[in-house]
Amino acid sequence: MTESSHGHPGAGASAADGVQPVGATAEQPEPRPRRDGAAAGPEAGGTITLQVLRYRPDREDAPYLQDFEVPWRTETSVLDALTWVKDNLEPSLTFRWSCRMAICGSCGFMLNGEPKLGCESFVRDYAPGPLRIEPLANHAVERDLVVDLEPFMASLRAVQPYVISDDRHPVPEPGNRQTPEQMVAYGQYSQCINCMLCYAACPQVGLATDFLGPAAVTLAVRYNKDSRDHGADSRLPILDNEGGIWPCTFVGACSTVCPKGVDPAAAIQQAKGATAQAWAAEFILPHRGEGR
Amino acid sequence: MSTSTGARQEPTGAGRTGARSPGRMPAAETHRRPYRPTTKRTWFLANREYRAYALREVSSVVVGFFVFNLVVGLVCLHRGLESWQWWVSLQTNPLNLTLTVLAVVMSLVHATTWFQATPKIIRIQRGTRYVADFWVVAQHYLLLAVFAAVVYFWLGGL
Numbered sequence: 341m342t343e344s345s346h347g348h349p350g351a352g353a354s355a356a357d358g359v360q361p362v363g364a365t366a367e368q369p370e371p372r373p374r375r376d377g378a379a380a381g382p383e384a385g386g387t388i389t390l391q392v393l394r395y396r397p398d399r400e401d402a403p404y405l406q407d408f409e410v411p412w413r414t415e416t417s418v419l420d421a422l423t424w425v426k427d428n429l430e431p432s433l434t435f436r437w438s439c440r441m442a443i444c445g446s447c448g449f450m451l452n453g454e455p456k457l458g459c460e461s462f463v464r465d466y467a468p469g470p471l472r473i474e475p476l477a478n479h480a481v482e483r484d485l486v487v488d489l490e491p492f493m494a495s496l497r498a499v500q501p502y503v504i505s506d507d508r509h510p511v512p513e514p515g516n517r518q519t520p521e522q523m524v525a526y527g528q529y530s531q532c533i534n535c536m537l538c539y540a541a542c543p544q545v546g547l548a549t550d551f552l553g554p555a556a557v558t559l560a561v562r563y564n565k566d567s568r569d570h571g572a573d574s575r576l577p578i579l580d581n582e583g584g585i586w587p588c589t590f591v592g593a594c595s596t597v598c599p600k601g602v603d604p605a606a607a608i609q610q611a612k613g614a615t616a617q618a619w620a621a622e623f624i625l626p627h628r629g630e631g632r
Numbered sequence: 633m634s635t636s637t638g639a640r641q642e643p644t645g646a647g648r649t650g651a652r653s654p655g656r657m658p659a660a661e662t663h664r665r666p667y668r669p670t671t672k673r674t675w676f677l678a679n680r681e682y683r684a685y686a687l688r689e690v691s692s693v694v695v696g697f698f699v700f701n702l703v704v705g706l707v708c709l710h711r712g713l714e715s716w717q718w719w720v721s722l723q724t725n726p727l728n729l730t731l732t733v734l735a736v737v738m739s740l741v742h743a744t745t746w747f748q749a750t751p752k753i754i755r756i757q758r759g760t761r762y763v764a765d766f767w768v769v770a771q772h773y774l775l776l777a778v779f780a781a782v783v784y785f786w787l788g789g790l
């Protein structure tokens with residue numbers, strides 16, 4: 341909390357630009373060239389109303405929206421704005437964050453109903469407001485903007501997200517090596533930061549509560565496509581399961597909201613294809629003709 | 633909550649790894665009281681993307697009705713001249729005409745949206761790159777054109 345506890349919400353945003361040193365007086369920084377072609381000019385700013393979902397389990401039975409007037413400037417991220425509220429207006433406001441640079445995956449919120457990372461969303465894009473900030477959809481709300489992560493963590497654990505070798509495929513000497521082609525086969529799926537935006541976007545996560553969900557299936561596919569891994573057989577019963585890949589109806593919203601271009605929708609459809617192939621292969625030649 | 637939401641439970645596969653958070657307090661001591669939102673029945677109207685998805689799915693229902701009409705036609709053909717003529721006259725019924733026009737539109741929606749989705753399912757790796765989405769989609773239109781041409785000539789050019 342120390343670095344972002346400046347009086348102004350703009351102070352914390354500069355980490356992503358890598359220009360302004362931490363702790364610099366952030367009241368009137370020099371306009372500097374933007375790298376993202378923002379719609380607002382360098383001197384844009386004003387105040388905006390944040391409608392933040394509050395839920396305090398010790399006091400209320402149901403969540404409600406609370407309004408906060410917050411100053412903003414070009415570089416004020418939504419996470420900065422929330423931090424400003426916490427520092428200046430409402431110390432009990434609870435939300436998760438860590439890296440402030442879209443890499444830790446902690447700061448997912450629903451911004452006007454859309455799942456977004458708070459640290460890479462800018463208040464200027466929601467001006468003049470109001471901006472509604474709610475916890476990630478499809479999850480139990482623990483407090484304010486904090487959701488219960490445990491079902492997600494359980495999904496990740498369930499798919500055995502690690503390289504599995506077995507007796508028939510021991511780790512070679514001098515260790516596992518990969519060609520660039522072998523890396524590309526799973527590279528995109530390894531970019532996930534576990535931000536859960538895809539879970540908030542997926543209606544099936546809300547409807548079929550035992551669905552493994554986009555990121556967990558993607559993680560399984562990521563290891564299945566890894567040349568060093570031989571765990572596809574043991575992941576198969578987890579994927580080919582009522583709560584595995586089959587609740588997916590290919591809405592595709594997971595891929596639209598993913599901040600890392602992981603494309604979980606593609607991974608799930610490919611898993612469906614691979615699972616169907618495995619089923620056909622088992623039908624024609626049970627246990628690969630090896631007996632069990 | 634104004635968004636469409638629903639609380640999640642442990643996924644089916646979770647038991648396999650004996651998942652239980654080590655840091656969690658026993659139930660009697662916890663002050664946690666998570667609020668569990670529910671998904672609205674009308675979630676598929678909530679945003680553009682959901683609506684596009686709903687249209688893609690509904691399109692198959694309309695096409696289904698059209699196919700049902702054809703099946704009825706086949707049955708009538710089997711039952712004799714009189715019922716066949718009844719079915720033919722049924723085709724000029726305004727309701728049936730509307731269904732047919734709608735079926736054409738919805739088949740187009742269905743085909744184009746699924747063709748558009750195929751690059752997610754079919755990924756062709758060439759070295760360290762993937763074949764561009766455009767070619768995967770184009771190949772489907774090409775196949776459709778070939779298939780349509782074959783049917784056209786098979787029917788004697790109409």
Ligand code: SF4
Nearest residue numbers: 532533535536538598
């Ligand atoms: S797949 Fe994308 S949206 Fe889903 S958790 Fe990973 S990074 Fe986030």
Ligand code: FES
Nearest residue numbers: 439440445447459
């Ligand atoms: S704070 Fe780490 S992703 Fe936003």
